[in-house]
């Protein structure tokens with residue numbers, strides 16, 4: 653909007669509101685979530701900026717309190733996406749001046765603990781990757797739901813067996829039989845990286861995918877629907893990365909594996925309209941140690957120097973054609 657001859661945009665909200673919620677079943681089984689909620693409201697409160705008039709401001713402290721009230725009101729376990737939708741619906745319907753709410757939530761990976769192979773009734777341990785969501789709710793009932801995974805660290809050692817290794821050397825279609833490599837890239841006067849058909853493949857996947865639902869009315873009513881979807885997408889990403897437990901799957905590059913992972917989600921989850929993957933190439937460097945006349949450690953695809961930086965950064969997104977992005 654133009655204000656006094658300049659373009660003006662604003663939003664305000666509360667970030668990092670932390671809440672834990674437990675649900676107790678009569679059977680004695682408990683469910684627990686821990687969320688870190690950020691709220692951003694698009695609202696008609698121009699006078700607060702231009703005339704020091706706060707009469708239309710929803711206080712960010714009130715937004716924080718609302719998170720706890722709404723968590724309390726959820727009598728049944730709810731997915732992080734549905735909680736974000738519920739908050740968005742509240743802010744856009746309760747306050748006339750609020751036209752849209754953007755809710756971001758990160759769920760901490762508390763996982764039920766197993767004791768002697770049995771799931772514990774009320775014991776949890778912290779896992780690794782986090783479940784994230786970003787939901788936009790408009791006063792009109794318009795909606796956008798994005799789910800994601802942060803910090804899914806995966807690695808395959810991709811050591812090929814002797815038999816396969818031999819075939820790799822001998823046949824034209826060799827790369828199909830090896831497990832991870834990187835060959836055929838641009839070589840110029842700055843290049844020293846050797847071509848390889850056998851290397852470590854380590855990455856930390858950040859994924860976010862958008863659902864095709866565009867209105868509040870079209871959201872499936874099934875309890876924990878988005879939780880099931882999240883578990884399903886994570887399974888597809890992991891299985892596509894690793895391949896079968898015996899033999900695995902060949903990776904000719906991070907790019908190619910990333911594409912296969914994203915494509916598998918689009919192919920197998922009909923209500924996902926687009927997906928973005930970020931997969932840093934976390935390098936494990938070959939270790940060779942030698943003095944002038946004493947080779948102490950000769951690298952034979954066995955001893956590596958793990959590194960954090962620098963790392964390759966590779967990302968891509970895939971969207972269904974004809975879906976509204």
Ligand SMILES: O=c1[nH]c(=O)c2[nH]c(=O)[nH]c2[nH]1
Nearest residue numbers: 834845904905906907933964
């Ligand atoms: O899978 C890879 N993709 C690259 O783009 C790249 N660049 C590089 O140095 N190593 C790799 N590996």
